[in-house]
Amino acid sequence: MTESEIFYISGEPLTVPDSALRLHKDIVAELRVLLECRTSNPLDIGFRSGFEKVLSIYDAYQKETLIANGKQISCRAGCSCCCAHWVEDVNSFEIQIIVDYIKKYMPRQVGEIIRTCKEDIAAMENLEKIVDEKLAALDTQAEIDSSLLLLSSFYQLERPCPLLTSQGQCSVYSVRPVTCRIYMNLSDPIRCSTSNINYGEVVTCVLDMQEEANELLDELHLKFRRGGGCSALRAGIWEELNGTA
Ligand code: SF4
Ligand code: SF4
Numbered sequence: 001m002t003e004s005e006i007f008y009i010s011g012e013p014l015t016v017p018d019s020a021l022r023l024h025k026d027i028v029a030e031l032r033v034l035l036e037c038r039t040s041n042p043l044d045i046g047f048r049s050g051f052e053k054v055l056s057i058y059d060a061y062q063k064e065t066l067i068a069n070g071k072q073i074s075c076r077a078g079c080s081c082c083c084a085h086w087v088e089d090v091n092s093f094e095i096q097i098i099v100d101y102i103k104k105y106m107p108r109q110v111g112e113i114i115r116t117c118k119e120d121i122a123a124m125e126n127l128e129k130i131v132d133e134k135l136a137a138l139d140t141q142a143e144i145d146s147s148l149l150l151l152s153s154f155y156q157l158e159r160p161c162p163l164l165t166s167q168g169q170c171s172v173y174s175v176r177p178v179t180c181r182i183y184m185n186l187s188d189p190i191r192c193s194t195s196n197i198n199y200g201e202v203v204t205c206v207l208d209m210q211e212e213a214n215e216l217l218d219e220l221h222l223k224f225r226r227g228g229g230c231s232a233l234r235a236g237i238w239e240e241l242n243g244t245a
Contacts, residue, residue: 014207017068023061024210030054031216035223042093042224043100051093058181062207066186074185080168082192082204083161086124086154087179087233091217093224094177095236098163101175102241109171110241116162117238124234127153156194162234177233178217182208 016024034050041047066073102110131150138144163171170176185192185204192204208214221231230236 014065014069014071014205016065016210020061020064020068023057023064024213027054027057027061027209027213028216030057031213031220035216035219040224042096047093048097051097055178055181058178058209061209062181065207071186074187074189076189078168079189079192080160080164080170081158081194082183082185083164083168083170083180084155084158084194085161085183086120086151087161087177088151088231089179090177090231090233090236091221091224092226092229092231092236093220094175095231095233095240096224097175098172098177099237099240101172102163102237106171113162114238114241117234117241120159120162120234121238123157123159124150124154127157152197155197158194162237178209179233182206 030050030053034047034054037047037050039047042051102113106113128150131146131153135144135146135149161170163176165171170180183204183206190196209217227239228235230239
């Protein structure tokens with residue numbers, strides 16, 4: 001076993017077994033091929049199939065790591081309160097792939113998705129002002145992470161992702177972004193509830209790829225970035241669907 005670069009929000013760290021590290025090397029190799037491809041369109045078939053390969057190797061990497069650590073994911077279809085998070089760090093090409101999927105397979109929902117994204121963006125902007133004002137008025141020397149406070153406050157608004165169905169399913173599951181794939185719970189799902197977000201014992205885990213793969217993903221993000229280049233899911237989708245990207 002080798003020391004991992006898996007990032008826990010809380011809970012004990014995991015270690016990555018050699019079998020998963022070998023898979024990680026394959027992820028890195030595939031990402032390098034994608035970076036070298038000449039296309040400027042992430043919807044090109046070659047890019048799409050290469051990225052799907054990356055995701056399927058990542059699934060295997062995730063499984064190997066969890067098995068080696070004797071862990072099981074508690075996440076199940078229909079369990080979805082985590083989808084009320086303000087999802088960030090979505091790569092530009094992932095947003096374009098998701099929007100292409102929405103236009104192809106869910107054309108009737110486009111209007112509703114644009115409306116909900118817009119409302120959520122307004123709610124986030126409003127919250128940002130409130131958090132700034134409250135922090136400015138606080139008479140304390142303690143260091144407070146304002147972005148973390150903002151994100152946990154948004155979560156407590158319980159505004160589901162505009163891509164979540166009324167049955168609690170991700171409507172773009174096959175093309176959901178990496179940032180949703182790496183987030184999981186290894187304990188009781190009740191711990192994900194919005195009322196528990198500020199308690200230290202919440203055992204949600206971010207089983208991320210390692211540094212080299214993440215750097216390559218960042219390079220790919222920059223390569224395909226357009227418009228405002230927003231990497232928040234709701235804002236990015238709104239930009240793309242509204243034709244402002
Ligand atoms: S992270 Fe929590 S809320 Fe989300 S699917 Fe997993 S157990 Fe359910
Ligand atoms: S994209 Fe899918 S998995 Fe991610 S937050 Fe939205 S509904 Fe949930």
